[in-house]
Amino acid sequence: MLNPQLNKNGELQHLLSIEGLPKSIVNHILDTASSFVGISDREVKKVPLMRGKSVFNLFFENSTRTRTTFEIASKRLSADVINLNISASSASKGESLLDTIDNLSAMHADMFVVRHAQSGAPYLIAKHLIDTRQSHVHVVNAGDGRHAHPTQGLLDMYTIRHYKKDFTNLTVAIVGDILHSRVARSDIHALTTLGVPEVRAIGPHTLLPGGLEQMGVRVFTNMDEGLKGVDVIIMLRLQNERMSGALLPSAQEYFKSYGLTPERLALAKPDAIVMHPGPMNRGVEIDSAVADGAQAVILPQVTFGIAVRMAVMSILAGAQG
Amino acid sequence: MMGSVNGSIHIRNGRVIDPANGIDQVQDLYIVDGRIAAIGSAPAGFAAGTTIDASGLVVAPGLVDLAARLREPGYEYKATLKSEMQAAMQGGVTTLVCPPDTDPVLDEPGLVEMLKHRAGKLQQARVHPLGALTMGLKGKALTEMAELTEAGCIGFSHAEEPIEDTTVLLRAMQYAKTFGYTVWVRPQDAHIGRGGIAHSGPLASRLGLSGVPVMTETIALHTIFELMRATGARVHLCRMSSAAGLELVRAARQEGLPVTCDVAVHHVHMTDADIGFFDSNARVTPPFRSQRDRDAIRAGLFDGTVDAICSDHTPVDDDEKLLPFGEASPGATGLELLLSLALKWADDYAAGQHAAAAAHSPLARALARITSEPARVAGLAAGTLSLGAAADVVVFDPQARWTVEAAALASQGKHTPFLGYELAGQVRTTIVGGRVAWQR
Numbered sequence: 039m040l041n042p043q044l045n046k047n048g049e050l051q052h053l054l055s056i057e058g059l060p061k062s063i064v065n066h067i068l069d070t071a072s073s074f075v076g077i078s079d080r081e082v083k084k085v086p087l088m089r090g091k092s093v094f095n096l097f098f099e100n101s102t103r104t105r106t107t108f109e110i111a112s113k114r115l116s117a118d119v120i121n122l123n124i125s126a127s128s129a130s131k132g133e134s135l136l137d138t139i140d141n142l143s144a145m146h147a148d149m150f151v152v153r154h155a156q157s158g159a160p161y162l163i164a165k166h167l168i169d170t171r172q173s174h175v176h177v178v179n180a181g182d183g184r185h186a187h188p189t190q191g192l193l194d195m196y197t198i199r200h201y202k203k204d205f206t207n208l209t210v211a212i213v214g215d216i217l218h219s220r221v222a223r224s225d226i227h228a229l230t231t232l233g234v235p236e237v238r239a240i241g242p243h244t245l246l247p248g249g250l251e252q253m254g255v256r257v258f259t260n261m262d263e264g265l266k267g268v269d270v271i272i273m274l275r276l277q278n279e280r281m282s283g284a285l286l287p288s289a290q291e292y293f294k295s296y297g298l299t300p301e302r303l304a305l306a307k308p309d310a311i312v313m314h315p316g317p318m319n320r321g322v323e324i325d326s327a328v329a330d331g332a333q334a335v336i337l338p339q340v341t342f343g344i345a346v347r348m349a350v351m352s353i354l355a356g357a358q359g
Numbered sequence: 360m361m362g363s364v365n366g367s368i369h370i371r372n373g374r375v376i377d378p379a380n381g382i383d384q385v386q387d388l389y390i391v392d393g394r395i396a397a398i399g400s401a402p403a404g405f406a407a408g409t410t411i412d413a414s415g416l417v418v419a420p421g422l423v424d425l426a427a428r429l430r431e432p433g434y435e436y437k438a439t440l441k442s443e444m445q446a447a448m449q450g451g452v453t454t455l456v457c458p459p460d461t462d463p464v465l466d467e468p469g470l471v472e473m474l475k476h477r478a479g480k481l482q483q484a485r486v487h488p489l490g491a492l493t494m495g496l497k498g499k500a501l502t503e504m505a506e507l508t509e510a511g512c513i514g515f516s517h518a519e520e521p522i523e524d525t526t527v528l529l530r531a532m533q534y535a536k537t538f539g540y541t542v543w544v545r546p547q548d549a550h551i552g553r554g555g556i557a558h559s560g561p562l563a564s565r566l567g568l569s570g571v572p573v574m575t576e577t578i579a580l581h582t583i584f585e586l587m588r589a590t591g592a593r594v595h596l597c598r599m600s601s602a603a604g605l606e607l608v609r610a611a612r613q614e615g616l617p618v619t620c621d622v623a624v625h626h627v628h629m630t631d632a633d634i635g636f637f638d639s640n641a642r643v644t645p646p647f648r649s650q651r652d653r654d655a656i657r658a659g660l661f662d663g664t665v666d667a668i669c670s671d672h673t674p675v676d677d678d679e680k681l682l683p684f685g686e687a688s689p690g691a692t693g694l695e696l697l698l699s700l701a702l703k704w705a706d707d708y709a710a711g712q713h714a715a716a717a718a719h720s721p722l723a724r725a726l727a728r729i730t731s732e733p734a735r736v737a738g739l740a741a742g743t744l745s746l747g748a749a750a751d752v753v754v755f756d757p758q759a760r761w762t763v764e765a766a767a768l769a770s771q772g773k774h775t776p777f778l779g780y781e782l783a784g785q786v787r788t789t790i791v792g793g794r795v796a797w798q799r
Contacts, residue, residue, distance in 0.1 A: 158683050184568075184569075185568075
């Protein structure tokens with residue numbers, strides 16, 4: 039089946055998911071990102087790579103944090119950024135998703151950064167752009183339902199590469215609500231694409247989707263066992279609405295079984311790093327002593343995130359349709 | 360007395376296949392006064408008003424479809440009786456059963472009479488509605504089943520709505536048993552899998568789509584079979600989707616429970632992998648399941664565990680399909696694909712390592728599942744070319760290939776996961792009650 043995120047020359051046309059991306063493209067994005075990392079430290083934090091281009095941030099689901107990082111990345115590339123909080127405008131007036139896209143395309147958008155509560159929504163947009171022959175417009179998935187959050191996956195890979203250099207001898211554990219997490223799915227695809235020999239998922243059965251083994255993941259329900267000897271720990275956020283109910287009895291009990299404490303962290307390799315996509319629930323999935331500790335790389339993740347998003351957008355803007 | 364010359368039809372030299380009577384032979388078929396008058400040689404005094412040359416073509420009973428939504432009353436923006444009856448004719452479907460999930464729901468005799476009257480006026484397919492099992496399909500109060508039967512309902516169904524209160528299902532089955540009515544129900548637990556949009560499995564996990572586990576079907580089946588044991592009611596299971604479910608049906612049959620079942624024709628071919636990159640044309644209810652389930656459906660059709668293939672025809676308009684996968688309306692157009700896809704099953708099956716399948720005519724086997732068998736399930740005198748039977752006949756070219764595309768479909772529903780497929784089997788003539796109702 040046609041992979042809608044690559045053009046006929048095999049170049050990146052849209053970034054929709056890490057699944058199906060060749061390793062060479064993933065590495066190219068990470069390499070490009072490293073050239074952007076220094077820019078943020080300069081007095082003039084801008085490069086003119088996307089001057090005159092219009093980036094539309096289409097957030098059908100609220101997320102100030104992710105939207106802001108895309109906005110900063112766009113501005114550092116000298117693009118014009120238009121933020122649209124669609125959940126509060128067209129959708130509530132009954133306009134369909136594709137009508138919204140057609141309207142914005144008519145305003146000569148060059149790139150859509152899309153966040154949507156439904157898995158696959160960015161695919162619908164990308165397919166529509168292909169069907170209407172608008173190959174000059176690019177789509178970046180900024181998180182769709184439970185499906186994918188590819189720029190988060192890529193910035194996680196950038197962070198791991200920064201601290202660990204080589205992927206091919208690592209054991210990486212992803213802990214928490216895998217079932218509902220698009221970050222976990224993107225991380226799993228990215229890690230297996232980059233050749234990580236052991237990817238682990240740790241959580242209670244109620245938060246583990248079926249079929250993880252087919253994605254190349256080793257499943258643990260006991261956190262102590264799952265953390266033994268790992269090089270990287272990726273903690274996931276537990277959404278408030280899932281803390282009590284039929285999935286979990288309480289946040290307290292969750293922390294007792296799956297919270298990352300200094301004692302548990304000691305089970306990992308001594309130089310293991312701790313990551314978290316944010317925003318953190320201190321005392322629910324992670325102990326403050328770990329979140330603020332020497333092994334946490336949570337803030338560097340945020341900084342690298344800007345560079346990775348700049349890399350993705352500049353590569354897309356350069357790709358000819 | 361022979362009927363008028365005008366009303367008589369001579370279909371020459373076609374391969375006449377009538378699964379109900381075990382007929383499969385190149386011969387002539389004669390229609391007089393709207394009924395099958397003779398097969399082989401002409402009845403005495405026959406004079407043809409119309410002659411159809413069926414050389415190289417198949418002459419079969421008009422298809423009987425156990426589930427086709429005509430969308431009237433209430434959803435005329437999705438499809439109209441006129442467009443969908445035309446689709447039925449183009450697909451060779453001369454008898455169809457429609458579920459009660461219209462708006463308003465078919466829970467009052469007046470609505471059923473109106474639908475039958477409007478459909479009858481078109482003189483196309485014969486429409487047999489299913490009445491709602493409960494008022495408004497709300498799963499609370501029983502409908503007037505006897506009145507609805509008098510109005511023309513041939514059974515009672517809960518369409519796609521789950522019945523939350525098992526007591527209501529028990530009462531409905533007791534009441535239906537009292538009068539000898541059949542309860543049509545799609546096996547689905549009211550809670551497990553609710554809100555799910557894809558088969559629970561590796562694909563749904565990967566795509567981040569909420570799952571509909573197989574156990575929603577199997578748990579419901581256990582309940583239904585237990586209620587059947589208690590009530591003795593006859594049940595027809597609609598849209599079976601899983602290997603495990605079919606295994607339970609097989610056991611229930613062996614036990615002697617009066618149960619029949621059907622599958623939707625798209626489930627005979629598609630699996631969850633066909634969702635690909637979130638193709639909303641592959642959004643159907645129940646969802647496409649694994650290849651193992653699909654293979655069990657094919658095997659069940661062969662060994663008779665599955666009685667019938669239906670189109671599960673559900674026209675959906677663009678506005679409700681061109682949406683993210685989870686927001687898109689489920690359903691696919693099917694009336695015009697039923698014949699070709701049933702033939703494809705038989706061909707595929709015979710082409711596999713199934714020596715037993717190859718030994719018999721795949722064509723006759725496929726036709727049984729869309730003519731005589733569904734007619735038997737629905738208790739209708741249809742789906743056969745028996746002498747004296749109403750002359751509902753389809754003449755089709757089993758070799759002719761056509762491409763599934765919007766322009767080729769008469770139905771107002773243009774969405775199907777088979778868009779772009781090239782299929783064999785094209786209807787040439789559809790005859791209803793001895794009248795040529797459609798011709799290519």
